Amino acid sequence: MKAWTALRAVPSWAYPALLGVLLLALPFLGAGYGLTRQVELTLIMALIVSGLNLSLGYAGQLAIGQVAMYAAGAYTAAILSKAGTTDLLVHLVAAGLAALVVGILTGIPGLRLGSWSLAMTSFFLVLLVPDVVTILEEHTGGAHGLSGIPAATLFGYQLAPEDFYFCVVAVAILWFAAFRNIVASRHGIAFQVLKQSPVLASSVGMSIFRTKLAGYAIGAIPAGLAGALFANLDLFVSLDAFTFHVATGALAASILGGSVSVYGALIGAGVVEYGTSQSTSFQEYSLVFFGLFLLIGGVLMSGGLAGAARKLVARLDRAAGVTRGDAAEAPTRLGRIAGGTLEVTGVTKAFGGNQALAGAALRAEPGRVTALIGPNGSGKTTLLNLVCGYYRRDAGTITLDGKEIGTAATHRIARLGVARTFQTPLIPPGITVRDVVASGRYAADPASFGGAILRSRRFRRVQRRDRDRAAEALALVGLTHLADTEAVTLPLGMRRLLEVARALVAEPKVLLLDEVASGLDEAEVETLAALIRRIRDAGCTVILVEHNFGLVLSLADEIVVLARGSVLASGTPAEIEADPRVRDEYLGVNDEDDAVPAGKEEGV
Incomplete structure (x- = not known):
């Protein structure tokens, strides 16, 4: 148990950072083309799944439209490249914006109508992709696909396959760092509050529609980035990559890996992509396997593989006597409150x-x-x-x-x-006592998503105030010692x-x-x-x-x-x-x- 205590003393972000360094080092460790391509495809799928995790797992918005945003990103990058703009950075920005626009335009009516409307809107959005591509055949190549895409460049330098591999890994690292920062911020807590109860969300000052739209629209961005990377990987884009079958695979990967998880997207995408590339039987009966993944991750293993890992970690923590965070006593003062009539x-x-x-x-x-x-x-x-x-x-x-x-x-x-x-x-x-209390300040002290991602000075200041006020409120009700306990486990x-x-x-x-x-x-x-x-x-x-x-x-x-x-x-x-x-x-x-x-x- 001493070894486990030592492992838990390492900051949690260090492990995914180590994985990122390992992926960047693979070409220098003698990895061949087959392995690096498998990593590229896995990371592209993981980007799509991460967007699904954000909108479905955290914000609770049932939608499978990420494949349409994936297509928007891929065709945007391909068309720009055919037009002579081959810079990968431009492709990524344009593809991310295109996916964001698609997310906003489809999210507004779906969320306004409420109930299952967003799920149905996103379902038909995937089915509309072939029609839209056919209508714009002059630019998209229609059913024949868009071939002859020039190789990507970066600041005027043409990227070799090995260089492009580094770009794919770097984009994935940057996005997952941003994803983690969103989830670990007050916005991530807000999404989970909304998922639990729109009534509760509105009672603490959250706009239900805007919060839902933010979760769905931001979840579209990584799918757009994935599309840009995919278009520049094989330099060919066709409708076969944006079918309902792919949408089902992304959903299966999300549920299997753990939809309420940042890095569960990597796990689920890895399983799906490895199975697809290594086994013809898996490809032939993929829908059956996807159904099994949904059953295993959603029913037999609540929370997916990431959820099972969290339970194992918690069990080992209890066995080793490891406690999370701190529960420093805050003053039990209650300042003056300006009441209203x-x-x-x-x-x-x-x-x-x-x-x-x-x-x-x-x-x-x-x-x-x-x-x-x-x-x-x-x-x-x-x-x-x-x-x-x-x-x-x-x-x-x-x-x-x-x-x-x-x-x-x-x-x-x-x-x-x-x-x-x-x-x-x-x-x-799934959230701690401290975070439950801090969620009550969501509207009292606004902070932007950009600030949360970049950990700006203002955001850090707001976050400190959230923690300080939460500590004071917990001291008032006598729950300071339970600040890091999962709130739903309390009597x-x-x-x-x-x-x-x-x-x-x-x-x-x-x-x-x-x-x-x-x-x-x-x-x-x-x-x-x-x-x-x-x-x-x-x-x-x-x-x-x-x-x-x-x-x-x-x-x-x-x-x-x-x-x-x-x-x-x-x-x-x-x-x-x-x-x-x-x-x-x-x-x-x-x-x-x-x-x-x-x-x-x-x-x-």
Whole structure:
């Protein structure tokens, strides 16, 4: 286990860097043309698969259009070369841009329509490639292909086959470094949050459409780069390289290698390309093999080969007592929060024939806890969803600091300072406790994709703030020691506290807590109550939806009681506790039933 501990002490990026150096050194180690060509084809396939991993594995967008972007990149490079522009760098830039344009133009309608529309759009996009090539036959060569492509050059120097091999490896290294930087940044976490739940993504200020489009469009770029490299590899481009069969192979490689993985794309592409080149039986029955890869990677081995490797590493870490990262204690201070006044007036909402809310109203002010209680089905969560923008009210107004927010998009309401927790905690799998909390700051401190890839000074500054604020929030809820633990493995009580930390990290004006004490034991409820008091005392506006009446009475400054979608009563805890209508409707206690009948005391 000492050897394993020593291996784990090496930075994780060192291993892929070592692989890159080894690939660059292959020609100097006596590798022949057959091996170097196999590496080139594998890396080209890996570029396509990596784009699929980004859009499907991380961002959760089911689409197989990478082959169309691959074709766009290949024909763009080939046409430029035939026109006299043979510089490989120009080809790569032009092919990447062409693939990006195809991704944006096809992604917009597919994502706007929602549901399975993007999957269907990308499916038909692959089928349209032959028609588009035939229509542009004068430039593309049509069904006969485009031959006679001049050899690539780089800054005026004509590239020999060995030189071109180095270029392929270098492009792959640079892209996978960029891919890794995206995935390991706040944008990668945002993609995983979106994949888990669009509702959760919008609640932390993410634009669902823009985030989905970013994942899909950026995933198109490596396919375009692969196309440019492919066109310059054999100096011939034909439709045979862009069939639905190739799209199926890329999908199989993604699932087998591990779609939620950066380097799983290399593993899956290596298996598919090696099988294709080494076995005629594999080529003849490739669809059967692809189906087996999908079954093995997607069902029998959840997470693919990369997922299996992560589980093995985790097991060895536990056996060797290896801990990841650090969990340094952060100060448990809670700075001043500038709360806002939230006012709901005469709000109604119906779902078909069911009147969920009928003239509901409340006013929540900074530095106060406003509790919203009522029996199941009284409209409490519906009211919170209207405040957050998940539903649109039928009538009435919702304002924050006097500004109407009832018609704003959910992510814009979140950016205005409304944060919330959920009845069932929404925690994305595969990310740490620290990253779950940091995701709450995604919209609070924007940083570009370019900055994430290049690790710019601004990006590093934002990343430090994310980690610092996350550490402070974790200290507040007592989860600092679990910062590097996978969040979904936490018990329910800790996941609820984790949601509070995620909501707090953006310093919201209004904090909506939806049954946050549900499932907590007595000690956890006490911890939660103390935390809510600190949040209130810091100046935040807190709205608490809760069935634990004792907790409500101990925390609330104002209580609003809903019954059948309308406000039954409102007032201080003492007033609400003494109200006979509340006791009857909410607590199920009828004061008349509790009264002692006349004459009983005398035994009559």
